[in-house]
Amino acid sequence: MIRHAADQLADYRLHLVLIHGGGSYAHPFVTRSGVGGGLRDRSQLRSISETEFYLGQLTRIIYASLLLRNMNPVPLHPMSFATLDKGEVKKFLLDPIRKSLDAGLTPLLHGDLVFDESRGIGVLSGDRIASLIGSKMGAFRVLFGCDVDGVYSANPKNFPNATLIPEVNSENFRSVLSASRSPSTDATGSMGEKVKQAIWLAKNGCECYIFNLREKNALRMILDQTGSIGTRFVPWKKSRKSVKQSPQRA
Amino acid sequence: MIRHAADQLADYRLHLVLIHGGGSYAHPFVTRSGVGGGLRDRSQLRSISETEFYLGQLTRIIYASLLLRNMNPVPLHPMSFATLDKGEVKKFLLDPIRKSLDAGLTPLLHGDLVFDESRGIGVLSGDRIASLIGSKMGAFRVLFGCDVDGVYSANPKNFPNATLIPEVNSENFRSVLSASRSPSTDATGSMGEKVKQAIWLAKNGCECYIFNLREKNALRMILDQTGSIGTRFVPWKKSRKSVKQSPQRA
Known part of the structure; x- marks a missing residue:
């Protein structure tokens, strides 16, 4: 999947911030040790x-796969x-991200453990980072790639009749948000968190x-605006004009 | 040498900030591309x-060698x-270093390329980082490990009769500083930079x-204060009392 995503990113010429999640490299350790809830012993x-x-x-x-495709x-x-304080972002040094984009480099970030003023440590999810950077830098678009086709009317793993919601807007966002809040064992909130952040950004x-990042050419189609796929969150306010395209959560 | 240094660090129980240089993994690329002087094309x-x-x-x-010795x-x-501005440090987020020490973790840093407000990019050497952290956090000691025995009266590669200076203090620091300023091809200043930072800290x-980090047990002897080896920089002002021990440049 990393190679597949990197292939689709390689030709993209506008500003791009890449953010990956912890996946199986981090979630099991975070969940088992409970460090997401703070430092206790x-x-x-x-x-x-x-x-x-x-x-x-x-x-x-991921870094190597981008280097191999002549990205920088x-x-x-x-x-x-x-840093966090009681789970909320307290400090967030944006300068290196901004300067790397200005230089023509592609910043590669990830969900991470982050020190918390009150709790010692906590989780700053890739989804939260995407919405933070997206809003602070005035991004044109934020793309949340995951392993399902988009947002469903109910959790499709439990409700086989659930249907994909193609568009979330100022009319239906409340019902979509409540439907997406199903219990999850994911360390960083899974679909509910993505929906929350996407609605806040919209x-x-x-x-x-x-x-779905596994879907053939889905990322390329959205980047090139040649097709709508997954669930689109339509901006309520007039979309900002910006050369800074899409912090991308891959 | 990494294993040797890690062996000596493993038993140390006080606060420790570790900083490594770029060595052969970074210096040749930095020198060849000229990015140390800024971004031009x-x-x-x-x-x-x-x-x-x-x-x-x-x-x-280095990280793996510390993990293998049960360090965290x-x-x-x-x-x-x-970030830098015209080569001078502009922003430096100290909180993660401070919080990791508070938690009982050992922060591992390194000399690095850093974005520069005016020049695009520049080098922030491990030596400079050591003195910055040492002063900002009120470190008790800062140790600069390198591949020679200490500071010499002249460059020992060119002057075989050069002698090791065991102690630098408020009396002799000016002459030591000027003797250590020999031309160097090192990307980050080599001995001259270390001497400059050590004098500023003292x-x-x-x-x-x-x-000399290659010297058997030299690091352990200095950490345990069981012997003086290399060149010692005696503090001019009364040494600060602090539980935070020695940012360590390895």
């Missing part, structure tokens, strides 16, 4: 060190530039997509 | 991406948390050592 320190090590390996795999990525690590004038 | 973007990739690999090797490191990357009350 010294045994968790080992989990933090190991999580960072495995997560770093996933970043390297730079890795930026949230633990190094962001309210602030930024177009979003939640779509 | 698009061909340098590839060098930035590759430098970050190779440097990341060196960090992983966390990697913090200067490109992500610092003036501000922080003890420093420049010593």
Whole structure:
């Protein structure tokens, strides 16, 4: 899937911020050690060190796949530039992201463990990072790639008759948000979190997509605006004009 | 040498910030592409991406060697948390370093390419990072490990009769500083930079050592204060009392 996504990104010429999740390289360790809820005892320190090590390996795999396609990525690590307080973002140094885009580089970020003023440590999800950067930098679009086709009327794993919602707008967003809030074992909120962040961005004038990154050429179609696929979040406010295209959650 | 240094660090129980240089993983790319002097054309973007990739690999090797010795490191990357302006440090987010020490983790940093407001990009050397963190966090000691025995009266590669200076203090620091300023092909200033940073720290009350990291047990002897080796920089002002021990440049 990484190669497939990298193939579709390689030809894209506008500004792009890439953000990957922790996937199987981080979620199981975070969930098992409970560090997402804060630091309680010294045994968790080992989990933090190991999580960072495995997560770093996933970043390297993605990084290499971009280098091999002649892209020029730079890795930026949230633990190094962001802090939380009671789970809310407190500090977030945007300058390296902005400067790397200005230079013509492609910043590569990821969901991460981040130090928390009150709780010691916490999780800053890739979805939350995407919406933060999207709003702070006035992104044109934010794309949330995942492993299902988009947002459904109910959890399709439990309700086989659930239908895909092609468009979320100022009319239907409340019902979509409540339908997407199903219990999840994912360390960072799964679909409910994506929907929440996408609605928040759309309210602030930024177009979003939640779509299946496994789907052949779905990413390319959305990037090139040659087709609508997955669930599109229509901006409420007039969309901002910006050369900075789509922080991309892959 | 990494294993040797990690062996000596593994038993140390006080606060420790580890900083490694770029060595052969970064210096040749930085020197060849000239990115240390700023961003001039698009061909340098590839060098930035590759430098970050190779440097990341060196960090992983060191990281793994610490994990294997039951230490709990966390990697913090200067490109992500610092910026320059005309080569001078402009922003430097200290919170993750401070919070990781508070938690009982060992932050692992490195000399790095860092975005520069005016020049696009520049080098923030491990030596400069060590003195910045040492002073901002009130470190007790800063140790500069390198591949020579310490500071010499002249460059020992050119002057075989040069002698090792065991102690630098408020009396002899000017002559030592001028003797250490020999031309160097190192991307980040080599011995001259270390001496400059160590003198600046000593003036501000922080003890420093420049010593040979290849020397058997040298690092352990300095950490445990069981012997003086290399060149010791005696603090001019009364040394600060602090539980935060020695940002360590390895």
